[in-house]
Amino acid sequence: MTVTEDTLVSYAFGHLASVDEAVVEAHLRAHPDDARTVAAYLDVLASLVMALPPEPLPAGGEEALLARVRGPATPAETRSNAPERTPKGVPGTYIPSRERPRRAVWWRDVLAAAAVAGLYVSVFTLLNPDARTARVLQGYRTEPGAVSYALNAEGRAEPLGTLVRLQDGRVFVALGVPPSADQVYQAWEIAGAPVSLGTFDGRTFLSAQAVTEGNTFGLTLEPPGGSDQPTSTPITLLEL
Amino acid sequence: MAARDEAALAELYRRYGPYLAALSRRLLADRDDVQGCVQDAFFRAWQAAGRFDPARASAKTWLVTIGHRVAINRLRGQKPNTLPLEAWDAPTPAGDPVERIQLEGAVRALDPVERELIELAFYRGHSHQELAELTGRPLGSIKSKLRAALHRLRDHLDDSDDDSSDEPDDRHERQGGEG
Incomplete structure (x- = not known):
């Protein structure tokens, strides 16, 4: 190596x-x-x-840790279910x-089965961009406090995609199709003059900053690199 | 802690445990597993404390790295159950306010792709190959983007440290010689 x-x-x-x-x-x-x-x-x-927001430690956690270090010096895990x-x-x-x-011998069978399952998922995901996007989207939708919205376009029956507003206010967007080769998507927060949230040339986007509740989220198609202000009609608008 | 001082262990647990729990929370969904990870991380740190070298890493970095490794390994054990979950998160408003502001600036300095990759790699433990599969980007691009992102974060944080070096800052003190 x-x-x-x-x-x-x-x-x-x-x-x-x-x-x-x-x-x-x-x-x-x-x-x-x-x-x-x-x-x-x-x-x-x-x-x-x-x-990160610190997470409160459970009552008695410190005492449990001290008891553990005072006990026999074994490498036992608290609840180890993994090698x-x-x-x-x-x-x-x-x-x-x-x-x-x-590692117990029976783990070999479990690991072998997991490897086969993992290989299947990897190959499936590799060959299927829809599956990739769906997997990432599913992760966001299941975040605690996340709220999902359909991104609709005027005159179109099917949604363009999905927006997930995370607990901290950031938004994740998954769209059905990427932009054409000579364009990028640009995301905007609108509360007066639009403020760019960033551009992306694929199907997914995560904003760096929170979008204020009550403001409007918009998407436009822009030249590569994006624009200071929208240069085209938004393909979707969503009041958050 | 290297001197087997339980009071030092307890102090480090109180100081850094909540952040290791927050990290584990992003990697694991189950609360029991999160707390188990924190316990395991500090137990392992206790076991390895004699080999901790404060000249080469701060106690903070050392503990976070141990905590991350413990959680990543537990995540790998969970993968058959949690495979569909690709939750990832950037730093959110909390923690040390000075550090938070510096981090927010550093994260904003990343381009969207770099930000996504950093978070998927660190908070979900996805390897380069997995990231290539998940994002549909070439493996070479994944590698270069991750490397560039780390360098950009480091440069930004270094600049921030330089800017605030004249100000009293408990953070720097904390990075000193515990362990």
Whole structure:
């Protein structure tokens, strides 16, 4: 395995298999520059987490943790239902493999079945852009507090797509078709002069900022790169 | 914590546990699993504390990375049940206000595709290949976009740190030498 910059990115995201992580960690020990790069990536990702709304910890959680560390030093998981990989993303977190829980033999059958199912889903998704969009849309629709709306076009019986307003006010849009090659979709928040929410050349879009409740969401077709203000009639408008 | 100080563990749990729970919430739907992940993350940190090197990573980064790995692995175990869910989320208004403002600026600096990829990769644990399948974009484009996004976020946060370096900021203190 050759460690490239992309490998370092995958490592930072925790996407590598255990054996590949071990290779990367050996590489990092020998290449301080790459180790600094990875450390910077991990710092960025940690910062993302520290900007999330903190979730209250359950009563008794601290006591349970302390009781656990005082107990026999076993690697038992609280409710492990997955083969656990050692968290090794930061220097100094390596836990020797002898401490890892052993995978029971019956897991092989489960993993084999999951692999077959995963392969089917991957191939199906790869070949079917509708399935890709549907999967992403389904995720948004099931977010706590998310509200879904049909995006309708005047004179058209079928909706153009779906808009999901997330709990934090951001909007996700999934459309039936992408724009033509020489155009992009541009999303707008309208409460007076339209304010651009961004452009996209595919079928899905997630706004970076919240759209205020009561304002209107609009979509126009614009030249690549988008426009400062709409240059065409909105293909859909929705009051949120 | 490296000195097996339970008070230090409890302090880190109180300080960072709510954020690890928030991260796990984005990766996992089940509340029991979320709290289990937080417990497992701190337990693993306790086990590995002797090897923590504050010169190479802050306690915050170290704990978040452990928490992310624990949640990702649990998510992988859940995938047969949660495969249709592609929920992803960007930083939302909460947490340390200074850090939140810096993060909001950094996230806004990403283009929509980069933002989507960062969030799908980090908050849903999708690999490069899975992202290519999900988004329909070439694998090479996924890789370059993710790399560019990380660099852009880092540059933006570095600039923000420089801008606020003269101001008292508990965040910097927190990134110091716990662990």
